[in-house]
Amino acid sequence: MFAESQRPLNVGFIGGGSGFITNAHQRAIFMDGTRRVTAAALSSNPSKAMELAGEWPYPIKGYESYQVMIEAESALPEGGRIDYVVIMTPNDAHYEPSKAFLEAGIPVMCEKPLTLTVAEAESLRDLVTRTNIPFRVAHTYLGHWTSQLARYIVRSGKLGCIRWVDASYLNSSIAIKSRKPGFPETLWRLNPEKSGLSNCGGDIGTHALMQLRYVTGLEVEELSAHLETYVPVGDDPAKRLDDHFTAYCRLSGGANGLVRASQISIGHKNDMRLEVVGESGSIRWSQEDSEKLIVNLLEESERVYWRGGFYDEDDFLGDMPDELKSSTAVPWGHAEGLNDAFARLHRAFEGDVRAYRNGNYEGADGAKGATVADGVAGLRFVEAAVESNRNGNAWVKV
Numbered sequence: 319m320f321a322e323s324q325r326p327l328n329v330g331f332i333g334g335g336s337g338f339i340t341n342a343h344q345r346a347i348f349m350d351g352t353r354r355v356t357a358a359a360l361s362s363n364p365s366k367a368m369e370l371a372g373e374w375p376y377p378i379k380g381y382e383s384y385q386v387m388i389e390a391e392s393a394l395p396e397g398g399r400i401d402y403v404v405i406m407t408p409n410d411a412h413y414e415p416s417k418a419f420l421e422a423g424i425p426v427m428c429e430k431p432l433t434l435t436v437a438e439a440e441s442l443r444d445l446v447t448r449t450n451i452p453f454r455v456a457h458t459y460l461g462h463w464t465s466q467l468a469r470y471i472v473r474s475g476k477l478g479c480i481r482w483v484d485a486s487y488l489n490s491s492i493a494i495k496s497r498k499p500g501f502p503e504t505l506w507r508l509n510p511e512k513s514g515l516s517n518c519g520g521d522i523g524t525h526a527l528m529q530l531r532y533v534t535g536l537e538v539e540e541l542s543a544h545l546e547t548y549v550p551v552g553d554d555p556a557k558r559l560d561d562h563f564t565a566y567c568r569l570s571g572g573a574n575g576l577v578r579a580s581q582i583s584i585g586h587k588n589d590m591r592l593e594v595v596g597e598s599g600s601i602r603w604s605q606e607d608s609e610k611l612i613v614n615l616l617e618e619s620e621r622v623y624w625r626g627g628f629y630d631e632d633d634f635l636g637d638m639p640d641e642l643k644s645s646t647a648v649p650w651g652h653a654e655g656l657n658d659a660f661a662r663l664h665r666a667f668e669g670d671v672r673a674y675r676n677g678n679y680e681g682a683d684g685a686k687g688a689t690v691a692d693g694v695a696g697l698r699f700v701e702a703a704v705e706s707n708r709n710g711n712a713w714v715k716v
C-alpha cells in the first residue's frame with residue numbers, strides 16, 4: 319500500500335444534487351491523483367442519499383445523513399476515514415454540517431455563501447480560529463490562474479493607487495427558470511428560509527465581491543444598494559427575494575466601486591467580469607474568457623496576457639514570483655478552464671490538510687482561496703445591502 323505521506327486524501331461529499339457542482343468538485347479532486355472521493359451523503363432524504371451513492375460511477379461509502387457519516391468515519395483509523403469534507407447543500411444547510419464536522423476535527427470546504435446570517439458565519443470563524451482546523455469557502459473563480467496574476471499585478475502596485483473597481487456577475491437563470499413548471503416553489507434560491515436575506519446578491523453577488531476583494535485587497539467600507547425583483551414570485555412581500563442586485567461601494571483606500579449581479583439578464587450566461595482602474599493603468603478580466611487578462615498602462619500599448627507562460631525578464635511582470643509562474647496547469651497555448659480553477663482550490667486545500675495532519679498547519683493563506691473570514695465578509699456585505707435597500711438605498715457601513 320501507500321506510505322502515509324503518499325496516500326491519496328479521502329474526501330467526503332455532502333449534498334450536491336444538481337450534478338453540476340458535484341461533478342466540478344469531483345473532477346477537481348481527482349485531477350492530481352492525490353485525492354479521491356470515498357464517502358458521501360448526497361441528499362437530505364436518507365433513502366435517496368443511499369440510492370445516489372449506489373449509483374456513483376465507482377464504489378464509495380454511502381451514508382444516510384452527514385450525522386451518520388461523522389459518527390461512522392470518526393470511528394475509523396486514520397487512512398481509512400475521510401480527511402476532509404466538501405459541503406454542497408443549499409445555503410441553509412451550510413452552517414450546521416460545517417460546525418459538526420469541525421467539532422469532530424474534520425477539515426471542511428464549504429460552498430458559498432458561507433451561511434444564512436452574519437451571526438452564523440462569525441460563529442464558524444470563531445470555531446475555526448479556536449481549533450485551527452483547515453476551512454475554505456469554495457469561491458471558484460479565485461482558482462483561475464489569471465485571477466492570481468491579476469492579484470499580483472494590482473497588489474504589487476503596477477497600476478498605481480486604485481481609483482475604481484467594477485465587479486459584476488450577470489446571468490439569465492431566473493428569467494429562464496421562471497418559464498419552467500413548478501416555478502417558484504421548486505427553486506430553493508427564491509425561498510428566504512433556504513437562500514437567506516438575498517437571492518441574487520448572496521448567490522452570485524458574493525462571487526463578484528470576492529473577486530474584487532481577492533484581486534485588490536480593498537474592503538467595502540460603506541454601500542448604497544438596490545435589490546430588485548423583476549420576475550413575479552407571488553404577492554407575499556416577505557417572500558420576494560431579489561433577482562437583480564446593485565451596490566455602489568466606498569472602498570478602503572479612497573477608491574469607489576460597483577458590485578452588480580443579475581439573474582434576469584437574458585443573453586448573459588456566467589458573465590462575471592472584473593475591471594480595476596488605477597491612477598496609471600487598468601486591468602480587465604472576464605470569466606467567460608478566463609485565460610485572458612488585459613492590461614493597459616498609460617502611454618503604453620495594450621498588453622494581453624493569455625494562457626500563461628508569456629512573461630520574460632523585460633516585461634513589467636519580470637519580477638513575478640516563481641510560485642505564480644509555475645502554477646499554470648498546462649504549458650502555454652493549451653486550455654485551462656473551470657475544472658482547473660476548482661482543482662487549484664482543492665490542491666491548495668490538500669496542502670492545508672496534509673500540514674494539519676503533520677502538525678504544522680499555520681492557518682489558511684488567503685492568496686490560495688477564500689478563507690472563513692472571507693465568508694464572513696460576504697455575509698456582512700449582503701446584510702448591509704439588504705439594510706440599505708430597506709432604508710431607501712441609504713448609505714450603510716459594512
Ligand SMILES: NC(=O)c1ccc[n+]([C@@H]2O[C@H](COP(=O)([O-])OP(=O)(O)OC[C@H]3O[C@@H](n4cnc5c(N)ncnc54)[C@H](O)[C@@H]3O)[C@@H](O)[C@H]2O)c1
Pocket residue numbers: 332333334335336337339340359360361362363383384406407408409411429430431456457458506521
Ligand atoms: N461555487 C460555485 O460556483 C457554485 C455553483 C453552483 C452552486 N453553488 C453552491 O452549491 C450549493 C448547492 O447548490 P446546487 O445548485 O447544487 O443545489 P441543488 O438543490 O441542486 O443540490 C443541493 C443538494 O443538497 C441536498 N441536501 C440538502 N440538505 C442536505 C443535507 N442536510 N445533507 C445532505 N444533502 C442535503 C439536496 O437533497 C440536494 O440534492 C449552494 O450553496 C450554491 O450556492 C456554488
